[in-house]
Every structure is written in C-alpha cells, then in structure tokens.
Amino acid sequence: MGVTVSGSLDPQGPVAEAIADLWWLMLALGVAVFAVFAVLLALALVRRSGSGPPPDERRHQRWLLGWGVIGPTVVIAVVFVATVVAMRAIPRDAPPGALVIEVTGHQFWYEVRYPEQQVTTRNELHLPVGRPVALRLTSADVIHSFWVPPLAGKTDMLPDGVNTMVVQADEPGRHRSRCAEFCGLYHADMQLTVVAEPAAAFDTWVEGLR
Ligand SMILES: [Cu+2]
Numbered sequence: 763m764g765v766t767v768s769g770s771l772d773p774q775g776p777v778a779e780a781i782a783d784l785w786w787l788m789l790a791l792g793v794a795v796f797a798v799f800a801v802l803l804a805l806a807l808v809r810r811s812g813s814g815p816p817p818d819e820r821r822h823q824r825w826l827l828g829w830g831v832i833g834p835t836v837v838i839a840v841v842f843v844a845t846v847v848a849m850r851a852i853p854r855d856a857p858p859g860a861l862v863i864e865v866t867g868h869q870f871w872y873e874v875r876y877p878e879q880q881v882t883t884r885n886e887l888h889l890p891v892g893r894p895v896a897l898r899l900t901s902a903d904v905i906h907s908f909w910v911p912p913l914a915g916k917t918d919m920l921p922d923g924v925n926t927m928v929v930q931a932d933e934p935g936r937h938r939s940r941c942a943e944f945c946g947l948y949h950a951d952m953q954l955t956v957v958a959e960p961a962a963a964f965d966t967w968v969e970g971l972r
Pocket residue numbers: 867870905906907941942943944945949952
C-alpha cells in the first residue's frame with residue numbers, strides 16, 4: 763500500500779465528500795456564469811460593429827435587471843444554501859463511540875497520542891476505517907494548521923486551546939498531510955503520514971506499539 767497523493771477532490775470520508783460536492787457545484791456555477799457572459803459579450807461586440815436599429819431603452823433595462831441583478835442573486839443564494847448544507851454535514855462534536863486522538867503540533871513535528879490505548883507516535887496517525895474519530899488538535903509552541911485533504915478541511919492547532927475535528931475514513935489508504943500554516947524555518951518539513959486501516963489492522967498496530 764503506497765502513499766496515495768489524494769487531494770480534496772478524491773474524498774475518502776463523509777466530511778471531505780461534503781466539501782468536494784460544494785466545490786464541484788461552485789465550479790459548475792462559475793463555468794456557467796462565465797459561459798453566459800462570454801456569449802453576451804460576443805453578441806454585444808457583433809452588434810456594435812453592425813448598423814442595426816437604435817437601441818431600445820426599456821429592453822436594455824430589462825436585461826440589466828435580469829442578468830445584472832436577478833441572475834447573480836440566484837447564483838449567490840444557491841451557493842449560500844449549499845454552503846450551509848455542507849457546514850451542517852460537518853460534525854462539531856464527537857459522536858458517541860468516537861475514537862479520541864490527541865494531536866499536538868510542535869516546531870516541526872506532530873505528536874500523536876491515543877489516550878484510550880495509551881500509546882504515542884510521532885508524525886504518524888493511524889485511523890480505523892469506518893469509525894468516527896475525534897481529533898483534539900492543539901500546539902506546544904506556535905500556530906500550526908492540521909490538514910488531511912482527502913478527509914477534511916483545515917483546522918488550526920492553537921497553543922492556547924484545543925480544537926476538535928471529527929473525521930471518518932471510509933476507505934483504507936495512506937495519505938500525506940502537511941502543516942498548512944507557516945510556522946517557522948522548517949515548516950515545509952512538517953509532515954504527517956495518515957494511515958487509514960481496517961479495525962483489526964489498527965488493533966494489531968496498537969498491540970505492536972505496546
Ligand atoms: Cu507547522
């Protein structure tokens with residue numbers, strides 16, 4: 763099982779799926795808006811070069827109202843509703859039965875603690891597939907940002923508090939994660955390997971560490 767270079771658009775869990783769906787919707791709307799305006803611009807240029815009848819003021823105003831006001835309002839309303847739906851799909855608190863993992867950012871490495879299993883690792887995070895995981899994110903020094911694109915969006919790791927991120931991996935796989943907030947000279951070296959594996963393999967891994 764090699765390291766997959768999966769990104770946000772290759773979602774491996776429900777949270778990343780909600781974010782990817784929103785991204786595709788915004789891309790589709792953006793392309794549609796661009797296409798409409800490209801056609802209108804081309805039409806305007808063609809008409810200007812011809813010698814047609816004088817412009818009709820009222821028709822102009824209707825076009826302005828339709829394409830300039832109502833169109834953008836509809837597009838923004840659709841994006842707004844879709845964003846709220848996506849945000850609601852991202853759990854804020856750990857559901858019952860979630861595995862708790864404490865991840866602490868250091869300059870320039872990750873400390874990963876499994877309080878229930880009483881094991882600690884460095885720069886390696888293992889997740890059992892199909893089980894919600896509550897990541898308790900914090901920092902020992904400066905602000906870092908935790909980001910595993912195929913699983914979820916970014917969450918800050920702050921020195922003065924704990925941010926909880928709930929993720930779930932639906933497929934086994936290895937993912938590379940990088941600190942997403944410039945945190946000092948060796949920021950680019952701050953990498954974490956995330957291994958999503960079947961529950962049995964996860965248990966075996968924990969036993970091996972003990
Ligand atoms: Cu960092």
